[in-house]
Amino acid sequence: MPFIPHTEQDVREMLAVIGAPSIEALFDEIPASLRVASLPDVPVGLSEFEIMQLMSARARQDGQPLCFIGAGAYEHHIPAAVWSTVTRGEFYSAYTPYQAEASQGTLQTIYEYQTMMASLTGMQVSNASLYDGATAVAEAVLMAVRANRRSKSARILMPRNLHPHYRAVALASAGNQGVKFEELPYERGSGHTSIEALAPFAGQDFTALVIAQPNFFGVFEEVDALTDFAHAHGALVIAVVNPTSLALLKPPGQWGQKGANIVVGEGQPFGCPLSSGGPYFGFMCTRMEHVRQMPGRIVGRTVDLDGRPGFTLTLQAREQHIRRAKATSNICTNQGLLMMAGTIYMSLMGAEGLERVAALSMTRTEQLARALTAIAGVRRVFARANFHEIVLALDRPVAPVLAALRARGIEGGLDLSDYFPELGCALLVCATETKTTADIDTYARAMSEVLPAARAA
Amino acid sequence: MSDIPSELKFARSHEWLKQLPDGLAEIGISDHAQHALGDLVFVELPEIGRALGAGESCAVVESVKAASDVYAPVAGTVVAVNDQLRHTPELINRDPYGGGWLLRLRPEVPGAEAGLMSASEYGVLAAQG
Numbered sequence: 001m002p003f004i005p006h007t008e009q010d011v012r013e014m015l016a017v018i019g020a021p022s023i024e025a026l027f028d029e030i031p032a033s034l035r036v037a038s039l040p041d042v043p044v045g046l047s048e049f050e051i052m053q054l055m056s057a058r059a060r061q062d063g064q065p066l067c068f069i070g071a072g073a074y075e076h077h078i079p080a081a082v083w084s085t086v087t088r089g090e091f092y093s094a095y096t097p098y099q100a101e102a103s104q105g106t107l108q109t110i111y112e113y114q115t116m117m118a119s120l121t122g123m124q125v126s127n128a129s130l131y132d133g134a135t136a137v138a139e140a141v142l143m144a145v146r147a148n149r150r151s152k153s154a155r156i157l158m159p160r161n162l163h164p165h166y167r168a169v170a171l172a173s174a175g176n177q178g179v180k181f182e183e184l185p186y187e188r189g190s191g192h193t194s195i196e197a198l199a200p201f202a203g204q205d206f207t208a209l210v211i212a213q214p215n216f217f218g219v220f221e222e223v224d225a226l227t228d229f230a231h232a233h234g235a236l237v238i239a240v241v242n243p244t245s246l247a248l249l250k251p252p253g254q255w256g257q258k259g260a261n262i263v264v265g266e267g268q269p270f271g272c273p274l275s276s277g278g279p280y281f282g283f284m285c286t287r288m289e290h291v292r293q294m295p296g297r298i299v300g301r302t303v304d305l306d307g308r309p310g311f312t313l314t315l316q317a318r319e320q321h322i323r324r325a326k327a328t329s330n331i332c333t334n335q336g337l338l339m340m341a342g343t344i345y346m347s348l349m350g351a352e353g354l355e356r357v358a359a360l361s362m363t364r365t366e367q368l369a370r371a372l373t374a375i376a377g378v379r380r381v382f383a384r385a386n387f388h389e390i391v392l393a394l395d396r397p398v399a400p401v402l403a404a405l406r407a408r409g410i411e412g413g414l415d416l417s418d419y420f421p422e423l424g425c426a427l428l429v430c431a432t433e434t435k436t437t438a439d440i441d442t443y444a445r446a447m448s449e450v451l452p453a454a455r456a457a
Numbered sequence: 458m459s460d461i462p463s464e465l466k467f468a469r470s471h472e473w474l475k476q477l478p479d480g481l482a483e484i485g486i487s488d489h490a491q492h493a494l495g496d497l498v499f500v501e502l503p504e505i506g507r508a509l510g511a512g513e514s515c516a517v518v519e520s521v522k523a524a525s526d527v528y529a530p531v532a533g534t535v536v537a538v539n540d541q542l543r544h545t546p547e548l549i550n551r552d553p554y555g556g557g558w559l560l561r562l563r564p565e566v567p568g569a570e571a572g573l574m575s576a577s578e579y580g581v582l583a584a585q586g
Contacts, residue, residue, distance in 0.1 A: 149504060292499065292519075317499070317524035326526070 062276075063409065066439055068368070070389045070430025071216070071414040072133065072163050073277065074244070074269045076357060077434055082271045082344045091340050094279075096128065096297055096333040100313045107311035110299040110334070113343040120246045120346075121239075121263040122253020123285035127296035128334035129342075133240075133266025136282030137166045137210070138173035139295050139329055140238045140264045143286075144208035145179055146328065147261070147293040150234050151207040157230075159184040159193045161215035162240060164419045182206070188422075191219040191382035191391065198229050208236040211260070213252070214245060217428065218365070218389030219382055227256030236261040243283065244269045244361065245387050247354035253287075262286045271345030272338050281335035281342060292318060295329030357433050361388035364431035364440065371444035372429070377451050381426055389430040391416065391423065394451075398427050404450040410443055459489040459583055462554055466570045467579035468530040473554065474570050477561070481536060482570060485558045486518060486527060486549065489583040494520040497546040502538040502560060509533060509562065511569070516559050518549065531569040533562030 006014075011023065020026055027035070046054065067075050085091070090105055097103040114126035130136045145154050156174070158167060158181050171181060184197045192215065209230035213221050223239075230237045239252035239260035252260035268280035286294050292315065300314030316322055319332040349357065365388045372378045377395035394401060398415040405412035413429035420426060431440060461467075466474045471490035475483040491497065501517040509515050509529040516527040538560045542548060549557035564570070574582070 292501070317519040322522075323524050326524075 065406065065409050065411045066435075066442060067274070067411045068413050068429050068431060068435070068443060069411050070218075070432075071428055072165065072266060072268075073274050073280070074242075074361075074388070074430065074432055075274055075434050076244070076269055076361075076432050078271050078273065078341075078345065079348050081348060082341050085344050086337060086340045092337070094335075094337045096336055101310070104311055106336070107299050107313070109340055109343055110297075111301060111311050112347070113339055114299060116343065116346045117243075117283050118285050120243060120251065121241070121285040122251030122259065123263055124288045125291050125294070125298065126283065126285040127294055127298050129267065129336075129339040130264075130282035130284055130296055130331060131335055132278065132280045132282045133163070133264070133268075134166045134169035134282075135173070135331070136264035136266075136284050137162075137238070137240055138170040139282075139331065140240075140262045140284060141170050141174045141179060141208065141210070142177065143262060143290070143293050143295060143328065144236045144238055145174075147290045148207045148234070148236050151205055153180070153205040153207055154178055155180045155182060155206045157182050157184055157198070157201060157206055157209045157235075159186065159197075159210060159212060159215065161186040161191060161193060161217055161219070162210060162212045163216045166240065186215070186217075189382070190384040191215065191217040192221050192384055193226065195222065195225045195229060198226070201233070204233070206230075206233060206235050208238050208261075210238045210240060211255075212240045213249065214242060214387040214389070217382060217391045218386040218430070219384050220249075220386065223250075223252075223255045225256070227258070227260060231256065231258050239263045241265045242269065242387065243267060244354065244358050247351065247358040248362075259287075261290060267335075267338065267342045271341035279335065279338055281338035283342075291315060293328055294318065295327075295331050297332065297334050358388075360433040361431070364388070364433060364435050365390055365429070367437070368429060368431040368435070368440050368443065371440050372447055375444065375448045375451060378447070381423060388432060389428060392427045392429060393423070394425045394427060396425060396451075398425050401447075401450055402427075405443075405446055408446045408450075410446050412443065412447070459487065459492060460554070461488070461576045461580050461583065463576040465554065465576060466530070466573035467576065467582075468528065468573055469582065470528050471583075472527055472530050474530045474573060475554075475558075476570060480563070480567065482531060482533065482562045482564050483558050484515075484527070484530060484560050484562060485553055487579070487583065488553045490525075491550050491553045491557070494518060494525060495522055496520055497549050500542040500546045500549070500559070502540075502542065503535050505535055505538065507535045508565075509535065518546075527559060529562065530573055531562065532565040534565070535560055536563050537561040 097106045110128045117126040141156050160183050184193050187194050211223055211226050213223050227237045237260040243265055252263045263285045265283055267283045272280050298315050299311055302312050304310050318328045320327040369390045379393050381391040381393045402412050413427045416423055416426040416428055471487045473485050473487050477483055497518055497520050499519040503515045511532040513529050514526040515529045518525050539558050
């Protein structure tokens with residue numbers, strides 16, 4: 001049976017009604033020069049058996065390295081119950097619900113997700129999730145421009161120590177819609193954005209300030225001072241946070257005198273495997289005063305005609321199917337499956353479990369930093385408190401060192417030389433609660449073997 | 458049949474304009490428009506002091522099933538907005554030509570409202586749906 005149930009007869013009848021000679025003729029509008037006649041590089045389809053063989057072979061190639069890379073995606077323990085629940089037939093869909101109100105279970109899960117995220121961030125409302133952390137930042141920037149009607153400049157202050165991919169996506173997405181970005185430098189000795197970095201903008205019109213907590217280097221920012229500076233200038237504050245860290249840190253809703261206005265981030269640390277970079281989910285929370293400018297779906301609780309409680313999509317006039325070209329975003333869906341995993345993860349961990357994950361990850365990273373900096377040729381770059389990630393400087397180029405570690409079954413971190421050339425031979429490392437003392441010893445031993453060898457070569 | 462006061466001027470996009478004695482122009486949406494939108498739940502109003510061109514989007518009215526832009530029938534500067542609508546948008550449903558007014562403009566060109574439709578002309582348009 002064909003997957004799309006249009007028979008030849010159906011197609012002929014439909015074409016006759018609209019007076020088109022063929023389906024091909026419907027694409028006449030696209031200039032011939034832009035059309036591709038065939039796709040020779042796309043192979044023919046494989047059977048289930050063949051694809052299993054191919055993918056197993058590729059998985060063997062990847063191996064199971066001991067991973068010390070963070071940089072936006074973090075390897076945390078995922079309780080088995082998370083994915084065995086997510087993959088139940090009732091929940092197993094990648095997408096936002098259609099005929100939404102018929103899917104009360106899904107809506108209730110989204111509602112629980114929103115409630116937990118709002119509580120974690122100290123905000124009043126959360127959407128049902130976005131694609132990932134990077135697009136969530138881009139959406140937050142566009143939202144801030146709509147929400148801050150006092151500011152005419154569409155100018156966003158964005159710190160250089162925000163994740164470089166997030167900066168690139170925000171620039172590509174919002175930069176082409178008239179938004180101007182100003183890059184804020186970080187302190188070379190400490191890795192954080194000092195209040196002095198904002199001094200050139202004192203007294204000027206800017207729309208929003210982005211604050212990453214912790215920043216890409218894992219370093220903590222002076223969030224209160226930064227937030228108050230932005231608010232004193234009539235600007236909004238966009239907080240970009242690691243959700244795990246919120247178990248230990250003050251929620252963005254309490255930053256400074258008035259709190260952040262929009263909180264976004266990458267939801268992957270909550271129940272989503274690394275899986276080569278995705279799919280993950282982005283989260284976005286805000287205050288009620290900005291809710292009509294928020295993109296994405298929102299689930300609300302209500303009562304039906306008989307007064308029984310139920311769940312429904314709400315505030316839909318922000319979305320494409322109603323506002324058309326003037327919708328808050330072209331994203332009017334959510335990352336359903338991954339958000340579901342995040343919700344179950346949060347429910348299973350609870351506030352206490354999450355706090356233990358965050359605290360243990362911090363401890364492990366400090367343990368790793370101590371073990372590695374005990375080796376000659378490795379030192380810390382920034383003298384400031386950090387979460388579960390830290391920048392180390394090597395006495396030689398990082399890439400060959402990482403390659404040598406990889407040959408020993410260790411992914412030793414992220415080489416920063418392409419992203420932050422000003423830091424020289426810098427390496428970003430991370431150890432979460434999944435790394436044991438034995439793992440850290442293994443890494444340190446391998447590093448001490450690799451460094452003299454690289455020097456000789 | 459919707460209510461169309463004869464002393465008002467109308468735009469094709471269903472806004473009304475009332476000439477006030479002090480030379481200001483009061484703007485709202487017609488009874489026909491509020492009826493078509495249904496129960497209003499939110500109104501977004503412009504900032505005081507904003508300069509609007511004729512036909513420029515100056516407010517948004519949102520009902521449970523739709524959201525619509527409101528366009529300035531004539532060019533002018535916003536001098537007042539109906540703050541009561543922020544908490545009671547349903548005033549537009551109850552009293553579209555009175556308590557449900559949206560904003561007041563100081564018209565850029567006095568007499569520009571002469572180019573708008575009369576109540577009887579608008580009545581024909583509204584009757585067509």
